[in-house]
Amino acid sequence: SMVRTWLASLKQEGQSSKTINRKISSLRSFFKNLVKNQVLEQGPMGSISSPKNAKRLPQFVDSRDIDTLFSAVEFGNDWQGLTERLILQILYSCGLRQAELISLQQHHVDLVNSSIKVLGKGNKERVIPIASGLRQGIEHYITQKKVEFPERHTGPLLLNKKGKKLYPRYVYDVVKKYLSLITTIEKRSPHILRHSFATHLTNNGADINAIKELLGHSSLAATQIYTHNSIEKLKDAHKKAHPKA
Incomplete structure (x- = not known):
């Protein structure tokens, strides 16, 4: 017809x-x-x-750009600078959703065992290990918090410059501001750092079931999208390096 x-x-x-x-x-x-x-x-x-x-593959920030973010980008030495840096560190290093970051409580941080307890979708708890760099960052933040806001020794880990709990637009704007300095990808939202966390783990050979647990996915199907990103990377490497590609 x-x-x-x-x-x-x-x-x-x-x-x-x-x-x-x-x-x-x-x-x-x-x-x-x-x-x-x-x-x-x-x-x-x-x-x-x-x-x-x-199905569109999740966008992610290149690992070299992430290195640039934490090694070369200037963050202020004031409370706002400390908070903005830690927001980015936690989102990327732990793969948290924006809502999980905002609701992360100070008493859910275990500096002795280098881990954080996260309350995910459906109030489902998961424990995420934290690397030494992030552990030191959180420890420094809590120490400074005692000076800036001595009355706020419980409640949310992250506070804005007024000592209040973060709100979604604030977190989104922080992420967008700093990602704009280091990457040209179209989307620059908190969720992109979660995608980057999962993609970099996949590309470096992490077990998909472990990634599923770290992300707090209820099914493996939701996690498998990141293996497609990994396959695309392999195809690209093959095309560039193989003489008959």
Whole structure:
């Protein structure tokens, strides 16, 4: 039919499945209206199926850019600078969701055993190990907090310059500001640092079940998307290095 021919031409032009599906939806509504108003007896869209939307791979920050972030970017020496640096460190080093970061309580940090307890979706608890650099950063932050806000020795670990709990827009703006300095990727949200955490673990050979537990995923299927990023990296390396690629 003419409709099929037109849709095939859109695909040949390189139009995305999402765009084609929008056009199909508009046509369905158009022909449905014609049938309803008795202009046509039957529309041509009954046998037209919508193409599946291709799953987009999670974006992530290159590990070299992460190194630049923590080794070369200037953070202020005041309370705001300390907080902003620790926000980025925890999001990347622990793979936390934004809400988990904001609700992280000071008493959930175990400096003796170098771990933090995180309350995830559905109040599901998980324990995440922390590296020595992050452990030192948190320890320094808590020490400074006693000076800045002596009355806030319990409650949320991270506080803004007024001594209040962080809010989502604040965290988002901090991440966007600093990622803009080190990467050109389109998305620069807290979740990108979670994607980066998982992708870098996968690329360095971490067990997928361990990554699932660290991310707090309820099923392995949600974690397997990161193995696709790893495969894309292997394909790229093969293409660049193999003489017959």
